[in-house]
Amino acid sequence: MTTTVEPEAPEAPEPRPRDLSVRELARWIWRQLTSMRTALLLLLLTALAAVPGSLIPQEGVDSLKTSRWQDQHPTLTPIYDRLGLFDVYSSAWFSAIYLLLMISLVGCIVPRLGVYWRALRAAPPSAPRRLDRLPAHASYTSEQSVEEVLDRARGVLRGRRYRLADGDGAVSAEKGHLREAGNLVFHLALLVVLAGFGLGSLYGYKGGAIIVVGDGFSNTLTSYDDLAPGRLFDPDVMEPFTFTVDDFSAQWLYTGPRAGMAQKFEAPLTYRTEPGAQEEHYDLRVNHPLSIGGTDIFLIGHGYAPVITVTDGDGNVAASGPRPFLPTDGRTFRSFGVVKAANASPTQIGLQGELYPTYAFDHDHGPYSTFGEALDPFISMTVWTGDLGLSNGTPQSVYALDTAQMTMLKKDDGAPFRVDLRPGESVELPDGLGKVSFDGLQPWVRVQISRQPGIHLALGGVIAALLGLLGSLFIRPRRLWVRARTGEGGTLVEVGGLDRTEGGDPADEVAAIVAALRGEPAPDRPGDPQREEPEA
Amino acid sequence: MSNAQWETISNQAVAAAGVVYFLALLAHLVQWSALRKVPVGSVARRATGAVGAAARRAIAGESPQGSAVAVLEREPADVSRRVAMFARLALLLTGLAVGLHAVALLGRGMAADPNRVPWGNMYEFTLSGTFVVALLYLVFYRRLGLSWLGPLVTGFVVTLLMVAVVWLYEPVAPLTEALNSTWLVIHVVAAIIATGAFTLGGFTSALYLLKARAGDRPAGYLARLPELPVLDRVSYRLHAFGFPVWTFAVLITGPIWAHQAWSSYWNWDPKEVWAFITWVVYAAYLHARTTAGWKGRNAAWLALLGTATLWFNFIGINYFSTTSQHSYAAPEVGTSVVVER
Numbered sequence: 001m002t003t004t005v006e007p008e009a010p011e012a013p014e015p016r017p018r019d020l021s022v023r024e025l026a027r028w029i030w031r032q033l034t035s036m037r038t039a040l041l042l043l044l045l046t047a048l049a050a051v052p053g054s055l056i057p058q059e060g061v062d063s064l065k066t067s068r069w070q071d072q073h074p075t076l077t078p079i080y081d082r083l084g085l086f087d088v089y090s091s092a093w094f095s096a097i098y099l100l101l102m103i104s105l106v107g108c109i110v111p112r113l114g115v116y117w118r119a120l121r122a123a124p125p126s127a128p129r130r131l132d133r134l135p136a137h138a139s140y141t142s143e144q145s146v147e148e149v150l151d152r153a154r155g156v157l158r159g160r161r162y163r164l165a166d167g168d169g170a171v172s173a174e175k176g177h178l179r180e181a182g183n184l185v186f187h188l189a190l191l192v193v194l195a196g197f198g199l200g201s202l203y204g205y206k207g208g209a210i211i212v213v214g215d216g217f218s219n220t221l222t223s224y225d226d227l228a229p230g231r232l233f234d235p236d237v238m239e240p241f242t243f244t245v246d247d248f249s250a251q252w253l254y255t256g257p258r259a260g261m262a263q264k265f266e267a268p269l270t271y272r273t274e275p276g277a278q279e280e281h282y283d284l285r286v287n288h289p290l291s292i293g294g295t296d297i298f299l300i301g302h303g304y305a306p307v308i309t310v311t312d313g314d315g316n317v318a319a320s321g322p323r324p325f326l327p328t329d330g331r332t333f334r335s336f337g338v339v340k341a342a343n344a345s346p347t348q349i350g351l352q353g354e355l356y357p358t359y360a361f362d363h364d365h366g367p368y369s370t371f372g373e374a375l376d377p378f379i380s381m382t383v384w385t386g387d388l389g390l391s392n393g394t395p396q397s398v399y400a401l402d403t404a405q406m407t408m409l410k411k412d413d414g415a416p417f418r419v420d421l422r423p424g425e426s427v428e429l430p431d432g433l434g435k436v437s438f439d440g441l442q443p444w445v446r447v448q449i450s451r452q453p454g455i456h457l458a459l460g461g462v463i464a465a466l467l468g469l470l471g472s473l474f475i476r477p478r479r480l481w482v483r484a485r486t487g488e489g490g491t492l493v494e495v496g497g498l499d500r501t502e503g504g505d506p507a508d509e510v511a512a513i514v515a516a517l518r519g520e521p522a523p524d525r526p527g528d529p530q531r532e533e534p535e536a
Numbered sequence: 537m538s539n540a541q542w543e544t545i546s547n548q549a550v551a552a553a554g555v556v557y558f559l560a561l562l563a564h565l566v567q568w569s570a571l572r573k574v575p576v577g578s579v580a581r582r583a584t585g586a587v588g589a590a591a592r593r594a595i596a597g598e599s600p601q602g603s604a605v606a607v608l609e610r611e612p613a614d615v616s617r618r619v620a621m622f623a624r625l626a627l628l629l630t631g632l633a634v635g636l637h638a639v640a641l642l643g644r645g646m647a648a649d650p651n652r653v654p655w656g657n658m659y660e661f662t663l664s665g666t667f668v669v670a671l672l673y674l675v676f677y678r679r680l681g682l683s684w685l686g687p688l689v690t691g692f693v694v695t696l697l698m699v700a701v702v703w704l705y706e707p708v709a710p711l712t713e714a715l716n717s718t719w720l721v722i723h724v725v726a727a728i729i730a731t732g733a734f735t736l737g738g739f740t741s742a743l744y745l746l747k748a749r750a751g752d753r754p755a756g757y758l759a760r761l762p763e764l765p766v767l768d769r770v771s772y773r774l775h776a777f778g779f780p781v782w783t784f785a786v787l788i789t790g791p792i793w794a795h796q797a798w799s800s801y802w803n804w805d806p807k808e809v810w811a812f813i814t815w816v817v818y819a820a821y822l823h824a825r826t827t828a829g830w831k832g833r834n835a836a837w838l839a840l841l842g843t844a845t846l847w848f849n850f851i852g853i854n855y856f857s858t859t860s861q862h863s864y865a866a867p868e869v870g871t872s873v874v875v876e877r
Contacts, residue, residue, distance in 0.1 A: 036823065036826075036827045037827060037829065037830070039823065040820055040823050040824055040827060040830060043816055043817075043819060043820040043823065044816075044817070044820055046816050047813045047816040047817050047820070047845075050809050050812060050813050050816075051809075051813065053804060053809055054806035054809040054810060055806075058804060060804065061803060061804055061805060088804075089804050193787075197802070206799065206800060253710065256709065256710070257706070257707045257708070257709040258709040258710055258712075261710070261712065262713075263710060263711075263712075263713050263716070264713070265713060286713045286714055286716070286797065287713075287714065287716065287717045287719075287793075287796050287797050288796070289795075289796060289799065296795075296799065298796075298797075298798070298799040300798070300799065448798075448799040449799075450799050450800060452795075452800070452801070455795070455801060458791075458801070459788070459791075459792070462783075462787045462788055462791075463788065465783070465787075466780060466783050466784060466787075466788065469779070469780050469783060470780050473776045473779070473780065474776075
């Protein structure tokens with residue numbers, strides 16, 4: 001389709017159907033849909049339709065940014081939402097455009113498959129009467145007989161991988177059928193890519209989980225912090241693997257233009273592909289996912305989990321262990337988190353506040369972090385008492401405190417009571433509520449786990465498309481004829497060539513064949529690139 | 537040599553390359569202005585084509601014996617000699633500048649610790665993109681007879697180099713972790729090569745449209761451009777070269793790398809979306825060239841649209857969209873992700 005000249009309908013518009021039967025109408029619509037011009041318009045429409053998704057935040061790409069944008073634009077949001085502009089690439093109108101494009105493509109390609117099949121089996125066409133009217137032609141007189149010349153021509157052309165047919169005193173030759181094959185393969189492969197992509201988004205899933213170093217993960221729905229399943233995703237296909245994050249390390253840069261950046265993130269894992277299987281090890285790194293069956297595990301983030309112990313008024317431990325805090329600043333890893341001590345008595349206790357991996361304080365900014373590495377960690381949290389709201393059955397985030405039914409502890413002067421601690425320190429809560437201690441810091445990693453069925457189909461499809469494309473762009477379909485007849489001074493040999501691609505120039509080929517027929521070395525390719533230009 | 541020395545070498549080489557490109561541009565301008573004395577009408581309204589072809593060869597700096605005679609008949613000898621000399625000088629200077637440009641890129645890569653390919657930020661992308669535009673111009677110079685593209689290419693490269701040095705400069709810095717992959721080499725090389733070819737194709741299409749607009753009586757530079765069908769064909773060849781390379785970059789290596797780094801081979805990230813848009817527009821261009829009613833002018837407009845989306849994606853989207861994971865404009869630090877539940 002790319003360069004072969006379309007057997008396009010003439011410029012005159014199709015007669016509009018009036019009083020036509022349903023069948024004729026359907027036929028008319030089909031012809032319109034599969035015309036090259038429609039395909040072109042649909043292509044441009046696809047490009048245009050893809051634009052809004054890059055300008056408006058997309059639910060599926062960055063949901064946090066999307067909800068923030070929606071909060072800032074209360075009037076536009078309902079309109080955009082109705083138009084599907086927050087999820088352009090799965091919206092009805094976007095799907096409609098690319099499905100129409102695919103239908104148009106099938107409509108273009110299927111008839112051409114038949115044409116191609118017939119052309120493939122047909123013999124090269126017989127020689128035109130006047131070879132000297134072809135775009136490239138040459139003639140010379142030979143001492144050899146007609147049969148000798150034609151025999152030699154057959155040998156030469158076969159050596160140049162032409163398909164041959166004999167005519168009356170002439171040899172017809174043809175090659176380059178692969179161009180159209182490439183063209184067909186390219187277009188069919190696009191359907192394969194779409195199928196692979198569709199399989200992935202229907203049956204696949206993508207989920208994330210935060211795992212504190214030392215903890216394990218087992219691949220079941222409940223282990224995920226967030227999960228984006230495809231519409232037809234079946235949890236039964238999830239691979240039954242488990243793994244433990246043994247360690248996490250990163251290399252922080254202290255100097256240079258990127259000071260404060262970290263590199264070489266590495267999280268050694270111990271994993272089993274299924275319960276009871278052999279234990280294996282893998283160093284999970286950015287750009288180096290771990291594949292288990294059809295599922296891939298990626299390292300995509302990291303952070304800190306302060307180990308905080310809450311001892312209640314009775315002296316019992318009400319909460320302990322590492323609590324992942326989520327970075328609110330990607331550079332300095334200033335992080336936010338909560339602790340919920342539901343079993344504390346006399347009242348439930350909640351803590352919420354920030355962690356500063358490298359603590360600093362000044363009067364303009366208050367407390368902040370100067371560096372992402374935990375060089376001087378410090379937590380500063382407020383204390384809440386009352387009902388944590390865990391018992392009413394509604395699911396709650398483990399990263400946020402529901403303070404609706406809680407009150408903040410205050411000091412006598414009315415300022416909030418703050419738990420400000422460095423590792424190893426502890427503080428007594430007022431009113432005999434208990435004690436909070438900050439025992440240390442554990443790193444956590446965020447892994448993304450995804451299963452994308454059809455990924456190899458899509459990859460294979462796009463590689464086939466590329467190969468087909470190369471064929472359709474660079475293979476030259478050619479027809480050549482050699483005719484010999486007895487003339488006055490010997491045998492008159494004529495060679496004519498035709499290149500059916502636009503701009504194709506078979507002159508070199510004709511010259512080379514003439515040279516081979518006469519037994520000369522092939523002529524050099526003339527250097528003037530504008531030689532092809534038809535003079536005046 | 538130390539990293540700092542390499543960085544200095546790179547900066548000096550960029551400056552030197554800029555100066556030499558500028559000199560090449562000047563040489564082209566002298567060459568084309570000298571041609572003003574050659575009657576243009578003989579080119580535009582020629583019937584035999586002999587003088588036109590001769591003048592064109594004189595521009596190209598190739599004066600085969602026969603056509604040189606034709607030129608001599610019509611022009612003072614010193615004009616044709618000056619044209620040929622400056623054409624050759626401009627080509628020589630462009631070659632020298634491309635060499636210096638290569639040194640600049642090499643120095644950039646050697647200055648980093650550890651050594652790496654110089655494609656880590658916008659400054660380096662612009663440096664590489666312009667390098668490939670100039671290099672492809674030289675590579676296709678003879679094959680496609682691109683001599684008439686000289687003033688545009690040198691002007692474009694020198695302008696973008698200035699933009700890079702003045703607005704985009706960043707000191708050599710280590711790569712962010714997600715960029716640290718062999719796919720950086722493969723994916724970005726392919727993307728940059730395709731960008732270079734598409735850019736040259738865009739120039740050709742623009743010249744096609746300008747010449748087509750001038751109608752039968754083009755003047756000056758336009759008159760001495762190759763005929764419309766030749767411009768169309770050169771443009772097609774550049775795009776036909778660029779399109780498979782772009783397909784390889786955007787639809788094969790890009791998704792493979794995205795899969796490894798971000799866990800999903802196609803994210804509809806703004807940079808991906810625009811690469812896809814560019815791909816679709818160029819696909820439309822290739823189709824348009826074979827469709828009645830779209831040949832020629834409309835196809836050329838599509839090529840220009842493609843160039844616009846390409847460069848918008850290359851530079852614009854980095855500033856326009858902050859969601860892009862490709863956003864190198866502001867160095868992204870670490871791999872931290874804020875999770876909400």
